[in-house]
Amino acid sequence: MKKLYIIILALTMSLVSCDQWLDIEPEFVQDAENFFNTEEDFQRAVIGVYDLMQTNYLQVWIGEIASDNSIAGGESVNDTQGLHEIDGMRHGGVNNELRDVMRFNYAGIARANFIFENENKIDFPSKERLMAEISFIRAYFYFTLVNYFGDVPLIVDRRASINEVFQINRTPKAQVYEQIERDLDRAIRVLNWTNPEVGRITKGAAMALKGKVLLYQQKFAEAAQVLDELITTNQAGYALVADMRSMWLVANQNSSEDVFTIQHSGLQGGDYGCLVCLQGNPAPGFHGIRNYVGPFYGDGNSYNLPTQNLYDFFGNDPRREVTILDLDAFIAAQPNPSEISYMIGGGGHTGYYNNKYIKRDFERGLPDDDLTSPLNYRAIRYADVLLMAAEAFAQIGNDARARTELNKVRQRAGVPDITSSGNQLLEDIYRERRLELSGEGYRFWDLVRTGKAAEAISGFQVGKHELFPIPQVEIDLAGGRWSQNPGY
Incomplete structure (x- = not known):
């Protein structure tokens, strides 16, 4: 063993x-x-x-x-x-x-x-x-490592012996990227668009990740080509779901918008000493409201709290309520606000909570339910694919196509189309990424x-x-x- x-x-x-x-x-x-x-x-x-x-x-x-x-x-x-x-x-x-x-x-x-x-x-x-x-x-793991650390040791298709440890160097990230692209090309070539077993990697997931890998390397023409093929061929039937407000509920996951999703289960317990041991998603519990007593949400640990800067950035965009829970406003809107209570953690408080990955009272996993949420992680959803394509097309001067993909996302959100071009269009795409994808772990990158x-x-x-x-x-x-x- x-x-x-x-x-x-x-x-x-x-x-x-x-x-x-x-x-x-x-x-x-x-x-x-x-x-x-x-x-x-x-x-x-x-x-x-x-x-x-x-x-x-x-x-x-x-x-x-x-x-x-x-x-x-x-x-x-x-x-x-x-x-x-x-x-x-x-x-x-x-x-x-x-x-x-x-x-x-x-x-x-x-x-x-x-x-x-x-x-x-x-x-x-x-x-x-x-x-x-x-x-x-493997490509996903190496892509994560390159983003965090740059040059990292690259070993493929074999185990490294203990004796090699003191001889292995960090590999230039350009070479790591080459391996990432080779691995993704193999996946694209072999995999089908769909798999009857939910959660298995598919051709569409591999194409989406390759588009992202190319975009991060500023290979904009290549990224545009891959993402264009994904969008126009689309034999998996990817589409933006109509109701953003309910999209983040467990009952509505594995939908047409989910291109690359990491599955979780609420059926296996665990403890704080070994988060890697869990089959559930600990993020919603950690994002939950500390010592909360009230409707809809569950109590949690008040981590990863949205800033006032982010809240103000949305303005009147309807995606603000999808992304951010304004807790005091939520409590004030309830029929019994005086009966609802919570505590403020000493690690900081903004009044806001991540409303995409948060513990909800009707989605609890097994004890400790802070750690066993069945809420999947959407590593790449179709809205991200469209925005990556918009960015890639804008970077190579195809403003019309960039606006087309960008405005698909905005139309679903119920906000006016973008009509800009050139550098302003690119800025509008960057702005849209924050409006659409905040709370999902992409912003720093x-x-x-x-x-x-x-x-x-x-x-x-x-x-x-x-x-x-x-x-x-x-x-x-x-x-x-x-x-x-x-x-x-």
Whole structure:
């Protein structure tokens, strides 16, 4: 059993998970030498790769809190201290949340590489599809790592031995991007537009992620081509759902708007000591209202609180109420406001809560229900696809097509069409991304890649904060051969 846990680098050896990587009975009977002998073995191993995507709560937290959209919140400034450091742009090489980003994503890569290492051991009908799925997931993990840390060690299709740890260097991010694109191309080539098993990776998800990867590299013409094919071919039937107000309810997920969604279940409990162990989504509980007693919502931990800046940015746009819960206004509108109560956490309070990923009273998972929300994470939804396409087309001078895709999103929101062109059109697209996608974990990356972070984020230093620091413990585990990112 332990041989199945061999990990890509020493930095991932510290990962402790109460989930089994592979559900094998009895223990100690199977190891790396006699596993991967049946289709079922591969199926079970692939599920283990999917499992590590459920650490997406870190994406929602850091992508919002590092930006101008949210503050860290929580019980106190020492409650999940790493998020408060990121909130104030004070983070350094010792930060638990950033270390989790690195080790969780590398653990997922290790699981994928272990399967690739055994890819040719046997043949069976579903093998190409399964390998294409984990190609996508490995690309997603590496894309996350490149966004956070820049140059990162790149190992594919094999496990790294312990002896290699002190010899492995950080790989230039351009080469990591090349591997990401190769993995996504394999997924696009092999996968179907739909899969009867909800949550499996599809061709559309792979095309959407490739479009995003190309956009982040400023390969605008290539991004436009991929996203155009996705939008015009669209054999999966992607479409914007009509009612934005109810779109974020559990009952309405896995809809036509969901292109790449990470699934969660409210049926498995867990504890605060091992968030990676959960099958539920901990973000809604952490975003919940502290000690709340009242209708509709559930009590929670008051993290990731939207800012006044974000609230004011919306103006009269109807998406404000979809995105942000103005708690005092909500309470005042109830028939019994004097009977509703809540507490303010010592980690900061704005009066606002993330209304997309929040605990609702009728969507509770198993105890502790702070940790087991069944609310999925929409990693890429169709509105994002349309806005990425609009941006890519605007960047290559096709303003008419850019306006077409942009205005599809605005028409669904019930706001007037955009008629601008040139640089103003591009600014309108950036503005639309904040209106449409706030609360979903994209904002920091949008500000960084468009060069707008310094003007929007207090304390942001150009040349430093575009990347997060490599966790110091991982530098130490690598024998000190990795240089730290500039400024840290």
